Amino acid sequence: MSNYFNPEFETLSRAEIEALQLERLQTTIRQCLKNEFYRKKFDELGITPDDIKTLADVRKLPFTTKQDLRDTYPFGMSCVPLRDCVRLHSSSGTTGNPTVILHTQKDLDEWANQVARNLWMVGLRPDDVFQNSSGYGMFTGGLGFQYGAERLGMLTVPAAAGNSLRQIKFIKDFGTTCIHAVPSYVTRLYEVMKEEGVDPRRDTKLKVLAIGAEPHSEEQRQRIEQMMGVKAYNSFGMSEMCGPGVGFECPEQNGLHFWEDYYIVEIVDPETLEPVPDGEIGELVLTTLCREAMPLLRYRTRDLTRVLGRTCACGRNHIRLDRMRGRSDDMMVLRGVNIFPIQIEKILMQFSELASNYLITLTTDEENDNMTVEVELAQPTDDYKQLQTLEKEIRRRLKDEILLTPIVKLVAKGTLPVSEGKAVRVVDRRKVYQ
Amino acid sequence: MIRRYSFGNKLKEFGDFVLLLCRIYLFTTQNHTKNYMIWNPNKECMSRDEMSALQGKRLHKIVEYVYHNVPFYRNKLQELDIRPDDIQTIEDINKLPFTTKKDLRDNYPFGLQAAPQSQIIRIHASSGTTGNPTIVGYTRKDVGVWSECMARCLTAYGVTRDDIFSVAYGYGLFTGGLGAHYGVEHIGASVIPAGTGNTEKHLKLIRDLGITGLACTPSYALYLAETMDKLGIKKEDIRLRVGAFGAEPWTENMRKEIEERLGLKGYNIYGLSEVMGPSVSYECQMQHGSHICEDHFYPEIINPVTLEKLPAGQTGELVFTTLTKEGMPVLRYRTRDLCSLLPGTCDCGRTSVRMGRIEGRSDDMLIIRGINVFPSQVESVVLSMPEFAPRYMLVVDRVNNLDTLQVQVEIRQEYFTGVFDTPAAVDKLEKKLAAKLKSVLSIAAKVQLKAPNTIERSQGKSAHVIDKRKL
């Protein structure tokens, strides 16, 4: 069997990639202009599709931001009639307008193809057993990998997130060879394996891990590889592009290949929005090249990274980017879930029992990433049961909003540091961006 | 009104022409209810003779297939001295052995799988009766057949590609989520994979996106209605018009209440993962029984004690034989669901046989939030932990339309040591049991620790269960 899932696209030369990109960019622009939002943007900038003659002309195009997606909620970014859409994903939370991403059948097919291509790249074949320990539903990690692994033809176990004892049982009973999960969950699984006396090397058939959807350091990856005794490959995705599948490491593990037949990759200075030279850190900007329902031009991902190279020993000449190095906004990524501090604030402020001072702390405790929300009580109380109930209710409401259950600590008024000027609401003590 | 013809190439053009006429008719009459759409009239409207012939042919094939590919069935058939060639017509099904949940358990995980592993692309799991779940593998063709059945079901509800359909069943190993999901995509409607939980956000999307269809358990539909009241959302603010409700028993009164409060029409959907998943049968516009996709799943009703076959109209245990399944076909699988097959034909134009409402179970299985729970599963967990006495009680209730499960266990006196001088230590033990229960039950149970000898010793079948729900 070939080393490539789509040899005709994966092994293109740089010149061929760029020619294909230009062709697809022009098609994408025509698609975008079916939509009021982009028509207006083009008018404002005084450009027409004819102005895009070379790939470098991409810089003439307008940027698109998450705020644009919110402002046009729910269907303002759609370039096809709704009846041609077959799927919708939406960001978490009820704070403000969520973002809505639409897909046609072709979009889904292309998405599944990207994921299948990635999994094939790291050596998975139809005989493999793929256990997807990622959240399903609106979170794209579940359905994205499900469709991709099925496309490749693997036996796919939609185990979904959590319930570690059952995950381990399935890994053993089904002879699972690949798990996809967020890195912090892999370490959690390993801990439970240890408690249960399961040795991943001896008792499982694991051979590959796909980890992603939350930032992690090279050291963390190596630790995971040592624990589980298999290679762990970094996966990058975001729902605005489709979901997982956008970028993935090859067996060389020297950066993430971003599929340039699907995206134009730019790295810009988040302040000046000017391109930065290869090797320098900047904000990742992506233009979709194959999407029908909701193509995006120069979407500002807010993720910080840098270009590592444009060729690779694996034979793929698709651009290689470094693992994500941080964010250019205040979004936190915890266990694969994107969280903005404002979401937490809004929930806390709904409780009359609470004062307005709060602090979010992110920590790595024994390999687990945790969020602790400390919040001051408005009134002192000695009723332990009432405090317990209040704490539980805050936890539940926060879970509804951010999909994770943080540790909630109720503290007496005046306990938390009062900052002068802009309040410090988030302390990130994890070792992820080092 | 017929939506799609597919009988042979020659007639295809004619079919397209009819389709065009239908569209014109619909357009001119402004009839947006589209009452009589049928996804696959070829199969759904077959004459009885044709259906029986097709079923007989498929039954022969499936028996031959399992005979050669599943040692379990080969042994069973050989014991009964049956060769595949003995099965020629659908009536010959009476010669075949039954399959039970215990057979699935004994052959865990892949013992009943007929297709080679490389052909299996999906696994689902449902509750087993002990610690091991029931595992079902699907080939690509199986997933296709399933989508087809779901498409028939949704079309019977009047769903078209113009609909925006939210799937609020659980996603993952449970068949409800992905099953409905693939069907909605198959007919070309927009699917919203809402999943369970996060009700407020779900409601926001229902309102803001103008969602028209909803698949969930009937109790969750009522919970949505309740949350709407709480948030001040009126049924005039939303555009829901079709609901696909199933995975748990519900009554005509619940249907009325859901329809009234959400402003939609609610249809029953039935399925079980051992056979396929949701859409084994579905209601049509007549809402008089659920049509079974009997070209794929052959139904029988038997007396659960004597195993004798019962005639149409009589209530007994529902038994299914999968006629086309490749991954894990089952012969005469005893569902333990009690219902009847309705005699006569339906005014909707479908000729496929209908089943009545599920009237009960012939075992002690509970359905909690759409998930099957066997008391014996709880038992297997309690027995595996020496900290607890071998006594337990499941207390099931419905609070604000959400099912709750409480598991009461007794802490064993000799395990109550000095470390339990703080609630934190007791909580830890509670959590350990809760995690084990969740790994086996797939749903969260609230553990309540009891003092020694406070749970009544069990006598008889339902002594381990207190079901406070009034269904």
Add this chain to the structure above:
Amino acid sequence: MSIHQLSIFIENRSGTLIKVLDVLKEANIQIIASTIADTAEYGIYRLICSEPMRACEELMKAGVAVAPSEVFAIEIDDQPGRAAEAVKTFSEAGISIAYMYSFLLHGKGILIFRTDNTELARKIIVDSGLRVLCDEDLSKIN
């Protein structure tokens, strides 16, 4: 240098506490101090009594979930600030107090507590010369 406390699991249900107290009454055991750490569903009833080991046996016979554990009982003068001094001795050594309750006995204050580091606490008590009670001190109360 420590005393035995009984920890008893009781459900939050009427009648559960009286069952425990009745057993002690029947066995003629005197309760010296007690406290309940309660949660929404159950409580841990902590008890200091005249004959802890016999009480424990009797309760077990009656089918109660009970277990003895060792706690420290420090005697202090019944004056403002003495409790603070005693606790400070431990906190300065980096020892956390898991729980504490107190009562008066023959005009002296008694602090009952458990720490997260029993060995170190023992050493601190010896070094600081704090006066601690043992089981015999309590059995001689009558």
